Amino acid sequence: MAETIQLGDPPIDVTLKHSARAKRLSLRVSGVDGRVSLTLPRRASLHEAQAFLHTKEDWIRGHLDRQPSTTLVVPGALIPVEGRPRLIAETRTRVVKLMDEHILVPLGEDKAGVRVRAFLKTLARDRLAEASARYATQLGHPFGKISLRDTRSRWGSCTSEGNLMYSWRLILAPASVLDYVAAHEVAHLAEMNHSAAFWNEVAGLMPEYETPRKWLRSHGGGLHRFQF
Structure with missing residues (x-):
């Protein structure tokens, strides 16, 4: 069963996973959501995991610092559609519309992100x-x-x-x-x-x-x- 421990200050959540097939400790930082996981051989101890993570803390933080920032999809945000950046703009429309440089959403819409996601x-x-x-x-x-x-x-x-x-x-x-x-x-x-x-x-x-x-x-x- 996976468990989560914290590393350093400010703390980084690290998911520990024991595997019968693992022969050594294997560290991974997801390029998708920045989740940090450490796979250990079944007999490896928590102390070994913590000691290993301590030696890799700078490496982990370096990877996390290079993670792309999160973009909240609201009016004024820029998101790609079919690879082309489009600006989300409010206008007098009842439906979401895809334009060459814009995604048009209803004026005053407080759920623009939800509407854009459904459209996409x-x-x-x-x-x-x-x-x-x-x-x-x-x-x-x-x-x-x-x-x-x-x-x-x-x-x-x-x-x-x-x-x-x-x-x-x-x-x-x-x-x-x-x-x-x-x-x-x-x-x-x-x-x-x-x-x-x-x-x-x-x-x-x-x-x-x-x-x-x-x-x-x-x-x-x-x-x-x-x-x-």
């Missing part, structure tokens, strides 16, 4: 459904259902039944990144693994997949800094 999830579903259908047709393998979640550990998944799941936050990324994730998950309809054969399927669907894949690795964590 609908847009994400439309874009992902279109991309999935396009790649599935190209591959010659139909898929089942599409679902959207706000996942932090993965951008998409494909079940053995052929159902696809995506993070709706992909709508914030450049369009090529959303397309890459769709191609990646659809390719699993043919290869339920990450073998060379799988990556050949991805390349067949999207020959230039390496560029958006690298973008996601470098910048994907930043998509979670927007709080709706």
